[in-house]
Amino acid sequence: MTLIREHQGAGGAGGESGKPYRSKLFNYQQLMGYLFLAPTLIIFFLFTVLPSLMALFLSLTRYDILTPIKWIGLQNYQRLLGDSVFFVTLRNMLLYVVMFVPLMVILSLLIAIALNRPVPGMRFFRTLFYLPMITSSVAAATVWVWLLQRNYGLINQLLALVGITGPAWLADSDTAMIAIVMVTLWQGLGGNIILNLAGLQGIPRMYYEAAILDGANAWQCFRYVTWPSLRNTTFFITTVTLINAFQLFDQAYVMTQGGPGQATLTSVYYIYQMGFQQLQMGYASAMAFVLFLIILVFSFLNMRFNPEVAS
């Protein structure tokens, strides 16, 4: 409790405790404060609070814009249990998450450790590694479609140099998801490298000096100094990467249109099809809610694996 008070004192109004609440100055400031906040709060209510409540309501109805809305209780959720396509999308998302998230967390950390070394050339490499993160997902996906082209794509040409016949990446249901993992890694690594670098630079040098004095080798320095010190950063990266991974859409839409078959059909893609192409807005809302719950469960599990950070 004291902690919260202190935080408010330092963070909030400044000197709230000293002055009486009903002074003229306070009234004027409060009025101005609400005026300053008004546009933000109106937009926040209209486009965040209201839609979140509406989503729950819509998921319990049948609504297609053209005919009047109809309350159907839990029927959408019942229908969902028998919808094999929705389960296919969940399986696809799980496959994607299992490949993408660990690779992202490990690679971004390894690269950040490399870039953090005080050796020449690191500025150049940093700029190079950050560059993909500014591209749009559509442009990145378009470029990679060409890179992964079966006969003349660069990837398969490079593979041919070492005597490997590359697959038809996007036309093959075994490799299509791997291709999407590659593209999203390419685009997403830069941001997480920055986060890890910021974390690494925040570790006091004397921790390492003490460890080396105690006879620690490079691996032990990493295991007992770097890794524990980066716990917060790793937790943040894992959480955000998970939440975003479950909402994959752009790359799947541009590169494979969900195919071949339904091999890369993502949940958001299916929700988009249901809601905006077939206008089954109630059912789509129910699916969105279930996806939200799944994301929550995964975030929660992630928290359980990192109890020190979460508390």
Next chain:
Amino acid sequence: MTRKFTPWRVLRETIFYLLLSAVGVFMALPFVWSLLTSLKDDSEIFSTHWLPTHLTLAHYAEVFQVIPYGSYILNSFVMAGLGVITNLFLGSLAGYAYARLRMKHKNFFFRSQVASMMIPSIITMIPTYLILRSFPLVGGNNILGQGGYGFLNTIWAVVLPWAVGSYAVFMMRQFFMTLPEELAEAARLDGCSEFRIFWNIYLPLCKPALATLAIFTFQAGWNSFLWPMIVLNDPKLKTVQMGLQVFSSNHSTNYGPMMAASIIAMLPMILIFVFAQRYFTQGVAFEGGK
């Protein structure tokens, strides 16, 4: 520690740079390869020549002949630009109020906004569409929001829902917190209005934060794809990303123009990145520090 060039050390450093360069090639090749392809003759694109024997801008010209890419670019600039203006102005107004003005209930509002950042956008997508569609008294709607299409098929359908993101408010609030309070006290004693204290004293001190926020907001607007695709049906209002997607799915084997169009779509962000890399890295690092 003395640094000697022992064989082991040389080998280790060589492997280090080789690995790093391999990752560098992975990062750079998509840019290099798409640029090269966009400048090659059609005959050379489908060959194993890696470097073009002569350069041509024909593919770039073709993009603008086949689709009205110029107007798509303009649309994207307008939508992303409006987003930057509203987020910077409204976001800093709200951030200042949260950080520096004494008022009741502000902590409740602030915490709600921070908590809302956890809600995935897929949840609010359909209801937001319906709210925009049935907005009263716009786009042919009556007072009950019926009869027309509301904000749909206007740039406001793209701009309004993100006019002031909770992220912008949060970031500006954190920045205002770092500025000294005494500046306002003195001005208040002189009878300065709260808006002028905000506008003339505090806002000019926020330039680094505003620059970072401007870049991130512009990037989000310029690169956004799914939402504009949902709310904009009018071909005249198409954005760069929508145009690029339609173009590449209609000309899916015409890689020269496809790469030219991609390069054009990436160019504004690449330019901003080259000139303002510092603000990018600061912005991302801030996000992680919250």
